[in-house]
Amino acid sequence: MTEPSSHSISHALPKPTRTLTEDDDEPPSSGTSSSTSHGDQVTDLGDKERALWIVPLAALLGFGTEQAAARTSASVGGLLNATLGNVVEMIIGGVGLQKCALELVQSSLLGGLLSNLLLVLGMAFLVGPAEQEFHPMVAQVNSSLMMAAVAAMVVPAILNGYLEERLPQGEELGILLELSRVLSYSVSLDLAANNTPQLYFQFFSHKHFYVDGESHRNDSCDSETLPSPP
Template sequence: MGSVEMRSTEDKVDLDSDEEIPFSSSHSAIKMQSTDCETSRITSPRHLSHRWVLRKINHISPLRSIYVVLIKAKINMLLPFGPLAILLHYLTGKQGWVFFFSLVGITPLAERLGYATEQLAFYTGSTVGGLLNATFGNATEMIISMYALKNGMIRVVQQSLLGSVLSNMLLVLGCAFFCGGIVHRQKDQEFNKATALVNSGLLLMAVMGLLFPAVLHFTHTELHSGKSELALSRFSSCIMLVAYASYLFFQLRSHRNLYDIIDSTSSSCAIQKPQTIFQWVNFSAVLQEQDNNAEDSNEAPEINQWEAIGWLAILTLWISILSGYLVDAIQGASDTLNLPMAFISVILLPIVGNAAEHASAIMFAMKDKLDITLGVAIGSSTQISMFVIPFCVVVGWFMGQRMDLNFQLFETATLFITVLVVAFMLQEGTSNYFKGLMLILCYLIVAASFFVHVDISNDDN
């Protein structure tokens, strides 16, 4: 009885005093439960569904890694379509079905490639991790482009890369803005306007690099007919690669603070000691909110660093194999399905390659982390425009292929208008569901335009 009275005496608080209020035993217990955000996240109810399986195979690390990467995600139900496409290629020879099953089979591989990159980003830091995410997120497009370029399918390379840029800027960003605006419809979501303007400037520079060779070709003003256009494309590609390397230095070294997109208030697990009675009143609510944020942030890696690197290599190899069958079946699929090659290259192929970006951009937008969403969507478009396209021109140069930056007037005009629309949407530094809806509707107009577009080869006037 005496101990109870002593405890009640110690817990009394002088409301008129400004002195620091010590922690009681109950609040100390709350603090012990809340400061370790990682422990709270692991023991959350939504993680209990697969913890039993993980506990059974936890002592065998390779089995646990296989379960996490190849079994746990629902999208892995599409993995058997890849081997099925290879079987159809050798057993039936029906290119339409081979193309369709290859397209479906690559989709989960692209998503899992993005997942492995995100896991590796836990060990490399946020800035390098974001760069890795954008690079391996575009690995599918690069692999398909290399196979098509090797087979001399230059127009497929140009249109698939163009479609990736259009898909990221209109469809991916539009869906992210729309879903984020619906979830947070009571306010306009905000993002770092400075970094968005830098990416918009790089995209306009990419449009300049693609515009001049096309204008030079269609105005018949080449100094050396058939040679000046190609020489200008190769020179511009080298300049664009230098610009992209300078952008990496700007992003990773000189102005790294602009790209520190992880909010320290949401990722930090530190809890400050209350100083006044008003802070004590809301203290338990603050702790509960931080626990919920820790559960939602999913800040613990599920596989180790070397497992992530190994899965990147395996998934990249498997995507390379399927890409070969996909590229070989494009022409047959166009004839069988009665679809224009331009529509397949610009619309269908990029949707597969952007599967990982599409899912992650929407997820971060719904969590009100638009800086990461912009880094995924616009950052990926910037990398394709300023690195992947010029890199393909240089690789084609060494292969002896006439890969150039003349994407034809229709495709170049589409890219130019798209960049202007997106730059206009980003200039205020805010987004809402209506902006997202407009970007999605713009993409539908682009898709319909390529469905009725007849492609003209570089040799036609």
């Protein structure tokens, strides 16, 4: 029986590995750092691509609501535009709140408010005629709701800045957190309570104010049916 050679035994045994200790000052290899940076770049690129995909999906959603509104009544079409038109912001806000991404939620809400209040209104003034006609009651209702929404966003921020300077040190975080929860629930319920009668006003009780040209046609018909003065 022949004994195995030392050369074959050395190949069969596992090679010892060198472990790094705290005394080792050797930096990590360049390959590891480059792979980590490449992975971060790929992750950032994937996030940007997913964010860009929201744009065509939002356009497709708007096209679908317009087609549904064209095949239904004006009230149903307006309700679809009011609910499904903001579904992208609702999804982003819900996911952001679950992931505690408060800056993302705030940016999404701020972008939606600025686009609706400034961009849409400015384009309507630019494209429309020099003299635009609208019902004063509709303008009053919309202005009141807009002021309520602005107050719901500004008052918590003012209250936070006011109490943060006057609360005792070390206890302001817990007090502000508890107060913000109560205030957030109260503001959300108040906005929902204001939105419910506005929907009833727009789609049921005074829906003829929101139909283009219907009030003018009614006024012209009434003027035609009135008897001429002697």
